[in-house]
Amino acid sequence: MSLPGAGLDDGERLRVLDETGLVDSPAEDAFDRYTRLVARNLAVPVALISLVDDTRQFFKSQTGLPEPWASRRETPLTHSFCQHVVTSAERLVVEDAPRHALVCDNLAIPDLGVVAYAGAPLRTPDGSILGSLCAIDHQPRTWTDDELATLDDLAAAASGEIAARLAARRHAGFARQAAHQLRTPLTGLRIRMEDLAGRPGTPPTAAEELRDMLGEVQRLADAVNTILDLAEQATIRDRERVDIGRALAAAAARWRPAVGAVGRDVTADADADVDIAVHAAGLDQILDVLVENALHHGRGRIRLEFRVQGRWGAIRVVDEGPGLPDATVSRLTSRRTATFGSDGGPVGLSLARQVAEAMGARLLVRPERPRWIDLIVALDAAIG
Secondary structure, three states: OOOOOOOOOOHHHHHHHHHHOOOOOOOOHHHHHHHHHHHHHHOOOEEEEEEEOOOEEEEEEEEOOOOOHHHHOEEEHHHOOHHHHHHHOOOEEEOOHHHOOOOOOOOHHHHHOOOEEEEEEEEOOOOOEEEEEEEEEOOOOOOOHHHHHHHHHHHHHHHHHHHHHHHHHHHHHHHHHHHHHHHHHHHHHHHHHHHHHHOOOOOHHHHHHHHHHHHHHHHHHHHHHHHHHHHOOOOOOOOEEEEHHHHHHHHHHHHHHHHHOOOOOEEEEEOOOOEEEEOHHHHHHHHHHHHHHHHHHOOOOEEEEEEEEOOEEEEEEEOOOOOOOHHHHHHHHOOOOOOOOOOOOHHHHHHHHHHHHHOOOEEEEOOOOOOOEEEEEEEOOOOO
């Protein structure tokens, strides 16, 4: 772990900086809002989110930089005040740079017009200092306590955005590794089952069961591929026209043995003959999560329903229980997924939400009680 005052070339700090994926990435409004707020609240002409490695500083966001620096979005360390925020792990306040011993010979003074500077550290949860959120004036200036407190608050908020990106990339890396580890045994299992089903000595009933099981193995492989797509932060673009009535009926049939084993039933009902443009494996995965959630946490008959809402359709899996508890709703609607549970509950719901968003749909919680989850999808064809 990087300690306060770690050098710019500290290996752990540089590893975390690289892991964020932010260096050399495009400008984003999620970060630009902080430099706009600094410029507005501190009344400065220039504000920067500067990420510092061992040779340069990269501006993830900038407001008010002159050219060519605004287009380059970086400077060498010869033009960096922010490097001192990183090495000290503390806020740096400069009222008149040419008269300040630490930075008086810094080339940012003549080339970028930096005279007054206030920079607060951008800190990750593990203590690494990756850069600075800074305010710059072209004239000597005395910074007020309120201005510096505002800068600290905004730096903390920007640090939270960086922490979220870091957590998401770490989560994606774990999912990618897990998915790759699943792929190999699934492929081997499928080959062996195909071989057994095709052998002359395999009884016809056993061969038929093996072929049915092959369908389940393929469905699991499709789910693994979906996880890989999400791990790569890719949009699921491979869409096809899916008959929603048939998709719901297939999901109900898929779950009927497990539901029947506990003395319950599952049915499917679509109020119109409609096709939707959707990633078929992703849709199946979401339906499986919703049915499993109803099986583990609901009671009575489970119904898979589809209702037309203008140009959109709502898919819902409901049962005869009280609906979603408040804790599940709050965790489902949260962007933080690490706190979610199991058994078709929050982790599954969280993944279902991500799959839905990746394929252009949405999981929404009904506001009325009992509350259920709707999968909102775009219709692909006229209603028959």
